[in-house]
Amino acid sequence: xxxGDDSPIFEDDESPPYSxxxxxxxxxxxxxxxxDGVHKIEFEHGTTxxxxxxxxxxxxxxxxxxxxxxxxxxTFCVGAAKTKATINIDAISGFAYEYTLEINGKSLxxxxxxxxxxxxxxxxxxxxxxxxxxxxxxxxxxxxxxxxMETAGEFVDDGxxxxxNVGNHDCYIKAVSSGKRKEGIxxxxxxxxxxxxxxxx
Numbered sequence: 001x002x003x004g005d006d007s008p009i010f011e012d013d014e015s016p017p018y019s020x021x022x023x024x025x026x027x028x029x030x031x032x033x034x035x036d037g038v039h040k041i042e043f044e045h046g047t048t049x050x051x052x053x054x055x056x057x058x059x060x061x062x063x064x065x066x067x068x069x070x071x072x073x074x075t076f077c078v079g080a081a082k083t084k085a086t087i088n089i090d091a092i093s094g095f096a097y098e099y100t101l102e103i104n105g106k107s108l109x110x111x112x113x114x115x116x117x118x119x120x121x122x123x124x125x126x127x128x129x130x131x132x133x134x135x136x137x138x139x140x141x142x143x144x145x146x147x148x149m150e151t152a153g154e155f156v157d158d159g160x161x162x163x164x165n166v167g168n169h170d171c172y173i174k175a176v177s178s179g180k181r182k183e184g185i186x187x188x189x190x191x192x193x194x195x196x197x198x199x200x201x
Contacts, residue, residue, distance in 0.1 A: 025051060028087070028099040030108060035119065035134045036080040036146040043074075043087050043099060054087065070097070078103075080146060120173075122189045122196045124166075131166055133196075135173050135187055142173065159185075166191070 025046040032039045044053040050067035053060060054074055061076045075086045086102045103111040120135045134143040142149040142164055149164040159176035174188045189196040 025049075025053075027097070028101075030101045032078060032085070032101070032103060032108065033112070033115070033121070034079040034081065034083055035136055035141070035143040036148075037132065039078050041078065041085065041087075041101065045070075045089060045097065045099070047095060047097065052089075080148075116200065120187045120189075121199050123199055124189075124191060124196050126169055126191070127167055133166070133171070133189060135162075135189075137185075137187070 025044045026042060027045045028043045030041045032041060039057055040055075042055040042058075044051060044055075046052075047070055049065065050070065052062065052064045052067055052074055054062040054076055056076065056078055062074050064074075071089050071091050073086050073088050075084065077083060078085045084104055086105075088100045088102065090098045090100070092098045101108045106114065118137050120137065122133045124131050124133065131145055135141075136143070140151070140153070140162060142151050142162060144164075144166055151162050151164045154161045154163060156174075159174060161172045161174050163170070163172045165171060169192050171189065171191045174190060175185050176188075178184060178186050187198075189198070
């Protein structure tokens with residue numbers, strides 16, 4: 001039975017009853033929206049083996065085996081801007097644990113609330129493709145599908161326009177004063193002279 005490779009041979013082409021890859025201690029999954037996209041963070045915590053594994057977008061970032069201390073924290077970076085993320089592991093009773101995610105030192109909930117004040121996000125469909133455009137209001141940086149865009153700012157009669165291209169499409173984000181202190185500046189994405197509705201993340 002020479003097959004030419006070193007793969008195990010199972011009678012009658014049966015696969016083994018279990019797979020080591022499928023035996024995980026996955027305890028938490030978070031989706032984190034950053035300027036360069038939505039990132040999936042997964043955490044495995046083996047409470048009997050002391051194993052801790054952190055995955056970001058399916059890629060293993062941290063692996064620790066045989067940790068005797070089952071509580072603590074794991075810190076790593078997420079996304080193109082290397083945003084700091086920390087998973088806190090706390091015992092809540094007996095052998096029950098709570099897992100919380102912090103982004104830039106804030107709870108995920110607080111980070112997302114703050115982010116909704118400091119960014120605008122639009123999703124558009126062009127030429128059969130989906131694009132996620134994010135404006136960082138504090139820097140006026142524009143991101144599209146994970147890439148920071150080259151932009152050109154221009155003053156106009158009623159505010160400013162930040163111009164960029166998505167493929168062959170002319171885009172700009174218009175910033176105008178709302179006239180109300182609480183609302184501040186209103187940002188609108190225009191693609192091919194058509195307004196795109198903002199989404200709330």
